[in-house]
Structure formats: structure tokens, C-alpha cells
Amino acid sequence: MITLEHVYIEYTKTKIALRDINIHVDKGEFVFIVGPSGAGKSTFIKMLTHELVPYKGSVIVNGVEVNKLKKSKVPYYRRKLGIVFQDFRLLQEKTVFENIAFVLRVTGVRGKKEIREKVNRVLDLVNLRNKANAYPAQLSGGEQQRVAIARALVNRPTLLIADEPTGNLDPATSEEIMDLFNNINHMGTTIIMVTHNKDLVNAMHKRVVSIEDGHIVSDVKKGGYDLHA
Amino acid sequence: MTCMLNSFGYFLRETAHSLIHNKFMAIASVLTVTLSMFILGVFLAVVLNMNHMAGYLESQVEMSVYLKDGLTTEQVMGVGQRLKALPDLSDLSFTNKDQAMEEFRERLGDQAAILDAVNGNPLPSSYRLSFSRPDSLKEAAAQVSQYAEVESVQYGQDIIEQLYKVSQAIRVSGIILIVFLAGAELFIISNTIRLTVFARRREIQIMKYVGATNGFIRWPFLFEGMIIGLVGSGIASAVLWELYKVMLNEAAAAGLLFIPFIGIYPFMLHVTLLLLGAGILIGMLGSAISIRKYMKV
Numbered sequence: 139m140i141t142l143e144h145v146y147i148e149y150t151k152t153k154i155a156l157r158d159i160n161i162h163v164d165k166g167e168f169v170f171i172v173g174p175s176g177a178g179k180s181t182f183i184k185m186l187t188h189e190l191v192p193y194k195g196s197v198i199v200n201g202v203e204v205n206k207l208k209k210s211k212v213p214y215y216r217r218k219l220g221i222v223f224q225d226f227r228l229l230q231e232k233t234v235f236e237n238i239a240f241v242l243r244v245t246g247v248r249g250k251k252e253i254r255e256k257v258n259r260v261l262d263l264v265n266l267r268n269k270a271n272a273y274p275a276q277l278s279g280g281e282q283q284r285v286a287i288a289r290a291l292v293n294r295p296t297l298l299i300a301d302e303p304t305g306n307l308d309p310a311t312s313e314e315i316m317d318l319f320n321n322i323n324h325m326g327t328t329i330i331m332v333t334h335n336k337d338l339v340n341a342m343h344k345r346v347v348s349i350e351d352g353h354i355v356s357d358v359k360k361g362g363y364d365l366h367a
Numbered sequence: 368m369t370c371m372l373n374s375f376g377y378f379l380r381e382t383a384h385s386l387i388h389n390k391f392m393a394i395a396s397v398l399t400v401t402l403s404m405f406i407l408g409v410f411l412a413v414v415l416n417m418n419h420m421a422g423y424l425e426s427q428v429e430m431s432v433y434l435k436d437g438l439t440t441e442q443v444m445g446v447g448q449r450l451k452a453l454p455d456l457s458d459l460s461f462t463n464k465d466q467a468m469e470e471f472r473e474r475l476g477d478q479a480a481i482l483d484a485v486n487g488n489p490l491p492s493s494y495r496l497s498f499s500r501p502d503s504l505k506e507a508a509a510q511v512s513q514y515a516e517v518e519s520v521q522y523g524q525d526i527i528e529q530l531y532k533v534s535q536a537i538r539v540s541g542i543i544l545i546v547f548l549a550g551a552e553l554f555i556i557s558n559t560i561r562l563t564v565f566a567r568r569r570e571i572q573i574m575k576y577v578g579a580t581n582g583f584i585r586w587p588f589l590f591e592g593m594i595i596g597l598v599g600s601g602i603a604s605a606v607l608w609e610l611y612k613v614m615l616n617e618a619a620a621a622g623l624l625f626i627p628f629i630g631i632y633p634f635m636l637h638v639t640l641l642l643l644g645a646g647i648l649i650g651m652l653g654s655a656i657s658i659r660k661y662m663k664v
């Protein structure tokens with residue numbers, strides 16, 4: 139699913155954010171990325187989404203050589219990814235339904251019926267069918283994040299990437315969201331998630347990759363947040 | 368391109384939505400485009416008309432050869448013989464001093480009395496020549512002015528040169544002005560679109576993340592710029608067309624039709640197409656400039 143070999147990423151000539159990253163993730167895995175602030179976790183995510191391109195090494199995702207991707211091919215590559223952010227990034231002037239339909243429309247889906255079916259499917263998945271006509275401002279943080287997850291899933295991605303998806307949520311809501319990710323993972327979607335949420339990482343017994351100062355310092359199959367320390 | 372056709376309706380809706388949302392800025396930039404396109408059109412019409420006039424005068428194939436005073440009849444006849452031999456000559460007539468005076472009197476009409484104060488007849492006798500080709504006329508003029516018996520040769524070369532000189536000057540200043548106006552249009556349109564783009568930067572960001580192509584993201588904004596350019600230059604062209612019509616009518620009413628203005632059709636159609644094309648192009652360019660910054664990610 140994902141294979142990184144000797145990957146280096148820099149922001150400026152003097153600021154190298156990731157150094158010699160080597161990792162392999164199989165299809166269907168659930169991987170936590172943990173580490174202190176400024177370690178390079180978001181940089182890692184941005185590399186997977188082709189926002190940042192390594193100056194050295196190779197990044198292969200879904201069989202695509204991301205580091206060599208032509209500019210014109212990037213949109214098509216991204217359609218196979220689902221991306222979730224800490225701050226939800228919903229469009230405030232669109233309803234829940236329209237926020238999700240937006241993804242389909244801007245990737246060329248035109249049929250009304252097709253759009254309705256696809257949006258309803260993911261709304262059912264996150265259990266928010268009843269809020270389809272609400273605006274983001276009328277929803278709780280947890281509900282907004284579920285809408286964002288539904289949006290990330292609507293194009294049926296094989297890989298779901300999340301950068302601190304519970305960062306803005308209280309513990310109980312975070313747990314709900316984590317359950318949702320777990321369910322999505324059980325349906326076969328590979329998940330890469332950056333998080334600071336110790337308790338949840340410890341409770342889930344998934345693979346944990348720790349990054350510190352741009353390095354992978356540990357990679358444990360059924361790990362916990364502090365195992366590497 | 369297939370993506371473009373599929374999504375045409377979507378683009379138009381987005382564009383309309385954005386223009387309405389941003390209407391004051393949109394109106395302001397339409398008016399700016401209108402004004403500068405109008406000025407541009409006026410310049411175009413003036414320069415083209417002057418060139419047209421100069422060309423028209425050049426195609427006039429008549430010239431007058433004025434003879435010196437005090438020639439013998441043989442000398443006058445001799446000149447006539449040599450003129451007859453000029454290539455492409457189609458007509459030749461002679462006006463003696465008395466006939467010239469008579470014509471002059473007629474032309475003066477009411478004011479002919481002032482001629483009574485003149486002693487003798489200062490007007491020269493002359494040959495009037497017509498040619499079938501303007502080029503032959505020019506060559507003949509150069510040749511004939513060398514004749515010892517000839518005082519001067521005239522075929523309107525001064526006015527032609529004047530016209531070309533003035534039109535050249537207008538053209539140069541016009542080009543400078545056009546560059547300046549195009550710059551101003553580019554500036555105002557790109558600023559208008561910048562506001563739209565800024566208002567929708569979150570949408571653009573999400574589009575980028577979910578895999579909308581750059582073309583798809585860009586088109587609604589390009590449309591917006593194109594429509595502003597199109598409407599602005601459309602209004603300018605319509606006003607210019609109407610004004611040109613009025614001017615031609617006024618000229619006709621004032622008896623100025625001997626001035627060879629360019630006829631309204633298809634001249635104004637060409638000017639209109641040119642302005643519309645320029646408007647659309649500038650609108651597109653302005654948008655492209657504004658959106659570039661937001662297309663990264």
C-alpha cells in the first residue's frame with residue numbers, strides 16, 4: 139500500500155523536516171503516527187498527499203510513484219485518498235449534504251441520482267443522515283468531524299489519512315470518532331492517523347510509528363503511545 | 368476538454384453566483400473596461416479613417432501641370448506633345464490663363480469683385496492629366512516637374528504627406544495609450560477576481576485536496592473575468608457604433624461627404640469584434656494572474 143525508501147524532505151536548505159524515512163504499510167493496516175510537536179508528523183502526511191515532494195528517496199502509494207508524479211496527474215491521485223484534518227474544513231455556507239456532494243461535483247460526477255445515493259451512503263456510515271440539511275454551524279464538533287470523514291470517504295478511497303482528527307474534540311467525542319475510524323478500517327480501508335491522544339493509542343493496540351526530530355525512532359506492531367520511550 | 372463540456376453548466380452557475388455576490392466590484396470593473404475600451408475604439412476609428420483618407424487621396428489619379436508665364440504657343444504645344452506620350456495617361460486637357468481666371472471667378476461667386484482690384488492675370492495656364500494607375504502618376508509628376516517650361520506640378524502630395532504624418536503621430540501616441548489602458552483593465556479585472564478568489568479560498572483548498580483538476584478550479588474564475596471583459600467591451604462597442612453613425616449623419620447633413628470617411632459597415636463590425644476579442648483576452652489574463660497564487664498546494 140505504502141512504501142517509503144530513504145525519504146528526505148526539506149522546507150528550506152537548512153530546515154530538513156524528515157530524514158531517511160523508511161516504512162512499509164500493508165493494505166488494511168491501521169497506523170498511528172505519534173511524536174512531539176515539531177517532529178515532522180504533519181510533514182509526513184503532506185508528503186502522502188503530494189503537498190510536499192521529497193528531494194531524495196521514493197514514495198510509493200497504491201502503486202503510484204508519488205515523488206515522480208506529474209503535476210497534471212496529482213488530482214487523479216488525490217481522488218483515491220481520503221483526507222481528514224483537525225479543523226474539519228467544512229464549507230460554512232453549504233449544508234452537510236452539499237459539503238459532501240461538492241466533492242463529487244468537483245471531481246466530475248454530474249448525475250443527481252448518483253450524487254444522492256453516494257452522499258446518503260456515507261452519511262449512513264457516519265450515522266448523520268438526519269442532519270443532511272443542517273449547516274456546519276448547527277452541528278457539534280464531533281458531528282462536524284463525522285461530516286468531514288463522510289466527505290473523505292465519498293470517493294471510496296483505499297487510503298484514509300488523518301492529521302490529529304480528534305485534536306479539537308473532548309475525550310468522549312474523540313473516542314466516538316476513533317470507533318468510527320476503527321469501523322472504517324474493518325471495512326478494508328487503510329488508515330494513517332497522526333494523533334497526540336495517548337489514551338486512545340494505548341487502548342487501540344494498533345501499529346504505532348514514533349517520529350522525533352524528523353526521524354522514525356520506533357515502529358511497533360501492537361504498540362502503545364509510550365512504548366518507545 | 369471533455370471535463371470542460373460536462374461541467375459547462377456548473378461553471379456558468381458558479382460564475383453567475385460569484386458575479387452577483389460581488390456585484391459592486393463587478394459593475395465597477397465593467398465600467399472601467401467600458402471606458403478604456405471606448406477610448407481605445409475611438410483611437411482605432413480615428414487612425415483607420417486617417418489612413419483611409421490618405422489612401423483615398425493617393426488613389427486619386429489626377430494632376431495639374433502649371434506652366435511658366437510668357438511661353439510661346441509652340442513651347443506650350445511642345446509640352447502637350449511630350450505629356451501625351453506619358454505611360455498610362457487616360458485624359459489630357461488644357462486650360463489657358465483666361466479660362467483659369469474664369470473658373471476662379473466662378474469659384475469665388477459673390478466675392479468675385481475683389482478680382483477687379485487685381486492688375487492683369489496672375490493665374491498660370493495649365494494641363495490637367497488623368498492616369499489609369501496612381502503609380503504612373505507619381506513617376507510622371509517627378510519627370511514633368513523637371514521640364515524647363517513647367518512652373519510646378521500638383522497632385523495633393525502635401526496633404527497626403529500631412530495626413531500620413533498626423534496619423535503616424537496619432538498611432539504612436541495611440542499605442543502608448545492602448546498599452547496603458549490595457550494595463551489598467553488588467554489591473555482592475557485581476558483585482559475584482561482576486562476578491563472572488565479570496566472569498567472562496569477555502570473552497571479552492573478543499574477542491575485541491577479532493578482532487579479537482581486545476582482547469583476545473585480555474586474555469587469559473589476565468590469565465591468571470593471573460594464576462595467582465597466581454598460586457599465592458601460590448602457596451603463600449605455599442606456606444607461607439609451609435610456615435611459613428613451619428614457622426615456620419617452629421618457630416619452628411621453639413622455637406623461634408625466629400626471627405627472620404629470609412630462606411631459604417633462592415634468597418635464598425637470589425638472594430639467591435641476587435642474590442643470584444645481584446646476584452647475577453649484581457650479578462651482571462653486578469654483572472655489567470657489572480658488565481659495563480661491559490662493554485663499551489
Ligand SMILES: Nc1ncnc2c1ncn2[C@@H]1O[C@H](COP(=O)(O)OP(=O)(O)OP(=O)(O)O)[C@@H](O)[C@H]1O
Binds near residue numbers: 150155179181
Ligand atoms: N512551511 C514551513 N516552512 C518551514 N518550516 C516548516 C514549515 N512547516 C513546518 N516546518 C517545520 O518543520 C518541522 C516539522 O513540522 P510539522 O508540522 O511536520 O510538525 P508536527 O510533527 O506536525 O508538529 P505538531 O504536532 O505541532 O503538529 C517543524 O520544525 C516546523 O517548524
Ligand SMILES: [Mg+2]
Binds near residue numbers: 179180181301
Ligand atoms: Mg502537525
